[in-house]
Amino acid sequence: MKKFSSLVVLMFVSFFGLAQNYKGEIKNIKQEGLHQVQLSPEVRAIANENLDFLRIFDANKSEVPYVIANFKEESVQYNSFKIISKRSIKDSVTSIVVQNETGRKINQFNLKVGNTALTKRYSISGSNDTIAWFGLVAKETLSDLVAKNGTALEKTIYFPANSYKYLRIDFNDKKSLPIDVQAIGMYENQFLSEKLVTISDFKYDIVQDKEKKQTKIIFSAGNKYQVDAITFSVLTEFYVREARIVVKKERKIKKRVEHYDEVIAYFDLNSKNDRTIYFNSLQEKEFIIEIENQDNQPLEISNIELFQKPVTIISKLKANQNYEVVIDTTLTKPQYDLQNFIKSSQIDYPKATIFNFKKIDLEKTNASEKPFWQSKAFMWICILFGIVIIGYFSIGLLKDMKN
Structure with missing residues (x-):
């Protein structure tokens, strides 16, 4: 009975716990027409780089179509x-x-x-x-x-x-x-951004491993971020060092969980080359850069910056109207007519910005808009109550059959 009840509670918590809901505002629109909105690293991290979860609503709560500006599947040439x-x-x-x-x-x-x-x-x-x-x-x-x-x-x-x-x-x-x-x-439609977007959420610590003759730079952030480039500011004058990016992973072997290190990229730090390193796919909240020093002194690193290529959406907005941008992980990919009329490579539209992006409590929001008996919470309470009653009588019936 205890296992059964635990399973029911787990289902309940999973349903309400998995959904992540955040919202922000688009305002200060000066003129009506198509606008480009660059998504901040924070918005993309919350959506886990999945823009199927993103919606724009006007003041009347009507859905406003948008197009992703660098959506590769729209490439035609x-x-x-x-x-x-x-x-x-x-x-x-x-x-x-x-x-x-x-x-x-x-x-x-x-x-x-x-x-x-x-x-x-x-x-x-x-x-x-x-x-x-x-x-x-x-x-x-x-x-x-x-x-x-x-x-x-x-x-x-x-x-x-x-x-x-x-x-x-x-x-x-x-x-x-x-x-x-x-x-x-x-x-053709893979536009070239003149400026990468800085990811400011990452913190890092530099640790020297004298035994292995390595410098370890340990990065951590509150969410997973797409990292496309890392820039090193190095004060050392002459150097050529091999480096790699290591991510902590885990795998299940029978009934136990094993932790291991996975190398996902190799690169060189060279005083003669550009000190910005580019990556194909690095999306983590924690990772380590290991630099091989051999018999040299550790590099004197004054600063490290992380960047991502920008992701921009294009939407038709009206002047002097405020819009709400929502990230809801229960949503699926939207289908808009607008994608048939806009070339995603064209990004010379007026710019708009998302302000006040923060987490919201949808249960409280929904409760203020409709009666409790029409809410999801009431529905699940009824379902759980029914399951508990059925389970109680089923266990009693099994005991009677044993007797």
């Missing part, structure tokens, strides 16, 4: 870069040089890669004459190269914004054969 050369040195490196014929500033490539179970380390450099090359990315990792359907897949890799005429990708082939890079390009 893939522009390939011209491959100038592709050379492989056996058991060493494969170098692919492409030309940025547009002359525009870019910060990403979309690679079409043939299926492979390999993991590849790569570096990217830029040049204006194919003679003098300048570092952009060093020893990044390309993994998960098996398509769910078909014989090839696409991978997007990021690097510091630049306008070099030529870009070179060097794949490390020392431990495995070359991979099949079929095309290198970029989708």
